[in-house]
Amino acid sequence: MTDRVSFSYAHVVDKPVPPLAHHRRDMGEPRVQLPDVVMLIVDDCTLHRENLAAMFALGAHTVPAVAWDLPSLIASLGERTPEIVLLNMGTHGSVGLLGSIRQRYPDVKVIAVGISDDDESIIVACAEAGVAGYHLRTESLDDLIKLISKVIEGESACSPRVTTILLKRLSALAAQRQPVVKEPVLTSREIQILGMLELGLSNREIADHLCIALHTVKNHVHSVLTKLGASTRTEAVALSRTVHYS
Known part of the structure; x- marks a missing residue:
């Protein structure tokens, strides 16, 4: 038994370890080219924020700016105007942060990240604020990069589930409208x-x-x-x- 354990341990130690770069694909390196844009990442989870910023910084000319609350958001927006804002809607006060972004830079393209497809109130709030795209919690990094590319090209994108929720919202608003009574026009x-x-x-x-x-x-x-x-x-x-x- 002792010899068998020693042999197994030695086999593992002697096996050459490939460089870290060889593992990038296994670690989740995106298969889609990262867009080089002026980006702001807003997320109050430090791990998520730093990992996403590091990923987008790979091969990019401009390192993404980051924010996690209103003061840091205002400071980031004061330094430079972003082209794309990734706002994690799980961030505390995310709806208020979204409003601040839209108020200061109404033309900036905001992508709502971390959306749950059953959170209709957040989805509707984002639509009313004019977000350019939705990235669901179930979607991948590749999906996010593809979404960013579409948004840069001027498209608005969301999943079929989000589309269904927004259409239901529009139908509800239409049903609430009072019919306009046309007065008869007589000569x-x-x-x-x-x-x-x-x-x-x-x-x-x-x-x-x-x-x-x-x-x-x-x-x-x-x-x-x-x-x-x-x-x-x-x-x-x-x-x-x-x-x-x-």
Whole structure:
């Protein structure tokens, strides 16, 4: 038993260890080229923030700026204007930080990171603030890099689940809107004839009173009924007393 353990230990020690670079693929090195943009990473988890910043700094000309709360955010924004902001929505006060970013730089492209696809309130809040993209917790670093590339090109991107939530929100807002009531627009002659209908005058009496042809009166009466949505003269008269028309 002792010899077997010693042999195993020696075998491991004697085996050459490959350079760290050989392990980068296993450690999660992205298969998509990192974009070289002025970037700000906002995350109050130091480990996440530093790891992501280090990853984006590889081969980039500009090292990403970082922030973790409002004071550090204001300081970072004061140094340079970012092209892309990665905001972890799990950060304390993330919605307020998002508002601060949008207020200071309304044209900056913000990507909401760490979104849970069942957190509808955060997704809607991000949409209302005008974020350019969503990166879900279940998505990879490669997915984030692809998303950044799309956003840089002027696209807005989100998962099918996020799209469904936003469409539901739009439908709910549409259902809450009060229908706009269109007032019937009558000509001066139609208003005049409607007034005579209220007096109970017949088509012949209206024609004689206005010195116009009988068929012209009939056309005007038909137009009045159509615009008021009435089927009879009596109904038109009733509607004229409850509807404001111009």
